[in-house]
Amino acid sequence: xxxxxxxxxxxxxxxxxxxxxxxxxxxxxxxxxxxxxxxxxxxxxxxxxxxxxxxxxxxxxxxxxxxxxxxxxxxxxxxxxxxxxxxxxxxxxxxxxxxxxxxxxxxxxxxxxxxxxxxxxxxxxxxxxxxxxxxxxxxxxxxxxxxxxxxxxxxxxxxxxxxxxxxxxxxxxxxxxxxxxxxxxxxxxxxxxxxxxxxxxxxxxxxxxxxxxxxxxxxxxxxxxxxxxxxxxxxxxxxxxxxxxxxxxxxxxxxxxxxxxxxxxxxxxxxxxxxxxxxxxxxxxxxxxxxxxxxxxxxxxxxxxxxxxxxxxxxxxxxxxxxxxxxxxxxxxxxxxxxxxxxxxxxxxxxxxxxxxxxxxxxxxxxxxxxxxxxxxxxxxxxxxxxxxxxxxxxxxxxxxxxxxxxxxxxxxxxxxxxxxxxxxxxxxxxxxxxxxxxxxxxxxxxxxxxxxxxxx
Amino acid sequence: xxxxxxxxxxxxxxxxxxxxxxxxxxxxxxxxxxxxxxxxxxxxxxxxxxxxxxxxxxxxxxxxxxxxxxxxxxxxxxxxxxxxxxxxxxxxxxxxxxxxxxxxxxxxxxxxxxxxxxxxxxxxxxxxxxxxxxxxxxxxxxxxxxxxxxxxxxxxxxxxxxxxxxxxxxxxxxxxxxxxxxxxxxx
Numbered sequence: 001x002x003x004x005x006x007x008x009x010x011x012x013x014x015x016x017x018x019x020x021x022x023x024x025x026x027x028x029x030x031x032x033x034x035x036x037x038x039x040x041x042x043x044x045x046x047x048x049x050x051x052x053x054x055x056x057x058x059x060x061x062x063x064x065x066x067x068x069x070x071x072x073x074x075x076x077x078x079x080x081x082x083x084x085x086x087x088x089x090x091x092x093x094x095x096x097x098x099x100x101x102x103x104x105x106x107x108x109x110x111x112x113x114x115x116x117x118x119x120x121x122x123x124x125x126x127x128x129x130x131x132x133x134x135x136x137x138x139x140x141x142x143x144x145x146x147x148x149x150x151x152x153x154x155x156x157x158x159x160x161x162x163x164x165x166x167x168x169x170x171x172x173x174x175x176x177x178x179x180x181x182x183x184x185x186x187x188x189x190x191x192x193x194x195x196x197x198x199x200x201x202x203x204x205x206x207x208x209x210x211x212x213x214x215x216x217x218x219x220x221x222x223x224x225x226x227x228x229x230x231x232x233x234x235x236x237x238x239x240x241x242x243x244x245x246x247x248x249x250x251x252x253x254x255x256x257x258x259x260x261x262x263x264x265x266x267x268x269x270x271x272x273x274x275x276x277x278x279x280x281x282x283x284x285x286x287x288x289x290x291x292x293x294x295x296x297x298x299x300x301x302x303x304x305x306x307x308x309x310x311x312x313x314x315x316x317x318x319x320x321x322x323x324x325x326x327x328x329x330x331x332x333x334x335x336x337x338x339x340x341x342x343x344x345x346x347x348x349x350x351x352x353x354x355x356x357x358x359x360x361x362x363x364x365x366x367x368x369x370x371x372x373x374x375x376x377x378x379x380x381x382x383x384x385x386x387x388x389x390x391x392x393x394x395x396x397x398x399x400x401x402x403x404x405x406x407x408x409x410x411x412x413x414x415x416x417x418x419x420x421x422x423x424x425x426x427x428x429x430x431x432x433x434x435x436x437x438x439x440x441x442x443x444x445x446x447x448x449x450x451x452x453x454x455x456x457x
Numbered sequence: 458x459x460x461x462x463x464x465x466x467x468x469x470x471x472x473x474x475x476x477x478x479x480x481x482x483x484x485x486x487x488x489x490x491x492x493x494x495x496x497x498x499x500x501x502x503x504x505x506x507x508x509x510x511x512x513x514x515x516x517x518x519x520x521x522x523x524x525x526x527x528x529x530x531x532x533x534x535x536x537x538x539x540x541x542x543x544x545x546x547x548x549x550x551x552x553x554x555x556x557x558x559x560x561x562x563x564x565x566x567x568x569x570x571x572x573x574x575x576x577x578x579x580x581x582x583x584x585x586x587x588x589x590x591x592x593x594x595x596x597x598x599x600x601x602x603x604x605x606x607x608x609x610x611x612x613x614x615x616x617x618x619x620x621x622x623x624x625x626x627x628x629x630x631x632x633x634x635x636x637x638x639x640x641x642x643x644x
Contacts, residue, residue, distance in 0.1 A: 016602030023485035
């Protein structure tokens with residue numbers, strides 16, 4: 001290594017530039033995040049959302065379930081409403097399947113199907129227009145089983161297949177989708193067939209006048225599906241339904257209201273409750289349950305109040321318990337106190353829905369007042385010099401009212417059970433603004449409220 | 458290197474993909490500079506990344522008309538940035554001597570541009586430089602390997618020119634001593 005002494009600098013220069021160094025792995029992400037923090041924030045937000053995704057999915061499961069359930073209710077609502085109104089229904093079903101051609105729905109068929117799906121149309125005699133062409137042979141199969149004069153006739157026979165429609169089934173409306181009673185098969189005279197057709201068209205007129213007004217039934221089928229011409233001249237379609245069926249025809253009105261409309265609502269709520277005093281140990285679980293009423297101010301804001309019966313359990317070091325108010329002599333040194341209270345709570349809250357939809361997250365803030373009904377404590381104390389520890393018990397009734405004693409914060413998820421009913425799941429925190437109870441204690445509570453609410457609207 | 462100019466221009470527009478290309482291309486070069494100053498490999502890696510952040514944030518300050526020697530100019534500019542971040546790292550640790558061996562895995566063994574003897578020699582020499590006290594190491598690196606003048610060294614390290622020369626002299630003495638020790642142990 002003699003040459004090193006001769007030209008050491010040059011050698012070190014070469015070594016410093018060419019020495020073998022492992023330069024992997026490179027960490028471009030670190031540089032990138034420093035150069036483009038906005039992209040990193042977006043990515044981290046995405047990650048954050050991803051982190052909460054399981055929780056969101058858990059919350060969505062009941063919501064989706066109820067939404068699906070509501071949808072199915074809407075789909076069968078016409079039938080369901082008929083069931084509740086105890087009205088008969090006749091439904092002819094062809095033994096043979098509808099031919100391919102007949103599967104094409106005409107406008108009138110669509111209209112009639114819409115009508116039959118209207119759940120608010122319980123008083124409205126609804127007759128499917130599917131056998132509107134009025135072939136008497138076909139209509140003989142129609143059985144009109146009407147106990148109250150209101151009829152829903154859902155004839156799925158299609159004109160093109162009338163000759164094959166040789167059997168019919170009468171469905172009692174109470175078991176519309178289930179029981180098909182062969183005993184109830186009746187022949188229907190041609191008049192009733194005409195009556196059916198007339199009702200059908202009249203009803204169609206009521207529901208979709210732009211489609212049916214002053215048109216014969218045959219005109220409603222631009223593509224004749226029968227091989228034989230269909231007599232339609234005896235069908236009067238521009239007669240009011242009341243003249244035809246003797247029933248008052250109520251035009252379809254969608255009574256579904258947007259969820260965000262103003263109005264009152266009320267409900268019941270219940271919650272398990274844990275309480276602590278200055279973050280000390282939690283002893284036992286309490287509860288609160290009661291009624292809540294509110295007023296929706298607009299799409300998102302509402303105010304609400306309620307009355308809740310609460311039972312709280314808590315534990316505290318003696319230093320947080322006010323002996324003077326509790327009637328415990330000054331010379332008694334309270335070590336700890338274990339007990340609880342029963343009281344009435346009066347929350348006054350402002351609620352904000354994060355979305356005007358029926359299923360939404362929401363947050364509330366408000367104040368809670370207390371009417372203390374009963375306090376029950378077990379405590380460990382000593383009487384000072386020379387006295388040993390002893391266990392004491394105290395009970396207090398109606399120990400005080402406390403106006404706006406707690407600040408209540410909560411956030412939760414509301415999901416619709418039916419058009420007027422919803423359920424809320426709502427974790428809450430009640431932070432003390434005042435010391436409450438006989439012992440003037442700052443009680444902090446938390447829990448999970450389950451509420452079932454109904455709209456007056 | 459025809460496209461280096463375009464890459465630099467794109468980087469000056471904060472174009473992420475171009476920045477990555479530049480980073481990937483010159484990361485090894487930058488790490489070899491910084492690792493001579495900073496004893497710990499992990500700290501050197503962090504310092505290099507800091508250096509690239511500074512480089513990209515100030516890349517619009519890199520101006521040259523000499524496009525024939527663009528890469529040399531650019532690498533020279535990059536070297537100054539990397540030296541600065543390395544010195545910052547040394548200052549952060551108050552120029553304290555760090556102890557502990559250098560793990561073997563950080564040395565690249567499959568460098569085809571060097572013969573095994575050369576690679577071993579260079580690795581030994583750089584290891585010797587890294588074992589110098591930080592103040593000597595910095596001056597030796599700057600003057601002997603990176604080609605800075607004593608005035609520049611004095612300015613960067615906030616020391617006098619005389620101190621710079623003195624530190625360089627002492628660094629040489631120490632290195633010669635280490636080399637003799639190596640020779641003696643080899644014999």
